[in-house]
Amino acid sequence: MPYDPLDLARRTEKIVVKEDLRKYYRVARGGRWYGGIASADCCGCNLRCAFCWSGAPRDHPERIGRFYSPEEVFERLTFCAEKFGYRKIRVSGNEPTIGREHLLRLLELADETRYTFILESNGALIDRDLAKKLSGFEHLHVRVSLKGTNPEEFSHLTGAIPEGFNLQLRGLGNLVDAGVPCHAAVMVSFSREEDLERLRQDLAEIDPALADVEEEYVILYPHVVERLRRAGLRPRVTCATDRKPTKTR
Numbered sequence: 645m646p647y648d649p650l651d652l653a654r655r656t657e658k659i660v661v662k663e664d665l666r667k668y669y670r671v672a673r674g675g676r677w678y679g680g681i682a683s684a685d686c687c688g689c690n691l692r693c694a695f696c697w698s699g700a701p702r703d704h705p706e707r708i709g710r711f712y713s714p715e716e717v718f719e720r721l722t723f724c725a726e727k728f729g730y731r732k733i734r735v736s737g738n739e740p741t742i743g744r745e746h747l748l749r750l751l752e753l754a755d756e757t758r759y760t761f762i763l764e765s766n767g768a769l770i771d772r773d774l775a776k777k778l779s780g781f782e783h784l785h786v787r788v789s790l791k792g793t794n795p796e797e798f799s800h801l802t803g804a805i806p807e808g809f810n811l812q813l814r815g816l817g818n819l820v821d822a823g824v825p826c827h828a829a830v831m832v833s834f835s836r837e838e839d840l841e842r843l844r845q846d847l848a849e850i851d852p853a854l855a856d857v858e859e860e861y862v863i864l865y866p867h868v869v870e871r872l873r874r875a876g877l878r879p880r881v882t883c884a885t886d887r888k889p890t891k892t893r
């Protein structure tokens with residue numbers, strides 16, 4: 645039975661948010677993404693993508709992780725960034741826009757530093773109010789990761805109602821309207837070329853700059869392979885853990 649991403653967000657928030665505290669399962673780690681970035685991995689998401697690499701922190705956030713204040717997360721992120729000489733920090737792992745108060749406080753702290761904060765989101769919860777608040781930060785860039793190229797593909801890949809895809813596009817539109825620096829990434833491993841091209845045109849109608857999408861490919865971690873098998877999904881292009889996209893058929 646398809647679920648509503650907004651409803652799942654409300655249910656998840658009850659588990660992973662306590663006032664301005666948010667549940668994380670790893671704070672913090674270094675990594676080579678974005679040319680080097682310190683990351684904190686939060687628990688809980690409002691989608692259930694079949695290609696997702698997050699296991700128990702997504703599906704059983706009640707069993708894993710602990711609550712952190714924005715100050716604690718900030719301190720650990722900047723400690724990690726200092727140690728490795730990074731200029732960027734982020735929250736990753738699941739959906740950081742669940743727990744708005746926590747996120748906004750974390751962004752406030754980051755904005756007082758020289759670090760750029762990369763907000764990685766599926767965009768479905770970025771309404772006008774949140775976009776307006778995000779527009780107040782100077783060191784923020786939002787990466788909205790679209791799950792497929794159209795509502796039907798989105799539903800197939802996430803198990804959610806097709807309308808969830810429009811929430812993602814609306815989130816991007818709200819960011820553009822509010823003047824928040826952002827770009828779209830698209831999971832294209834399961835998409836046809838012509839559907840991706842149509843999506844580029846739809847994105848260009850929101851803002852011509854959005855048509856320049858970042859293409860994402862499913863990474864074949866063993867638990868992801870098992871998830872795909874259970875969902876009966878066969879990717880067209882995949883990424884081994886060395887991150888080089890490969891056509892599978």
Ligand code: SF4
Binds near residue numbers: 689693702738766
């Ligand atoms: S939106 Fe991201 S974290 Fe959430 S299920 Fe999809 S891939 Fe996983």
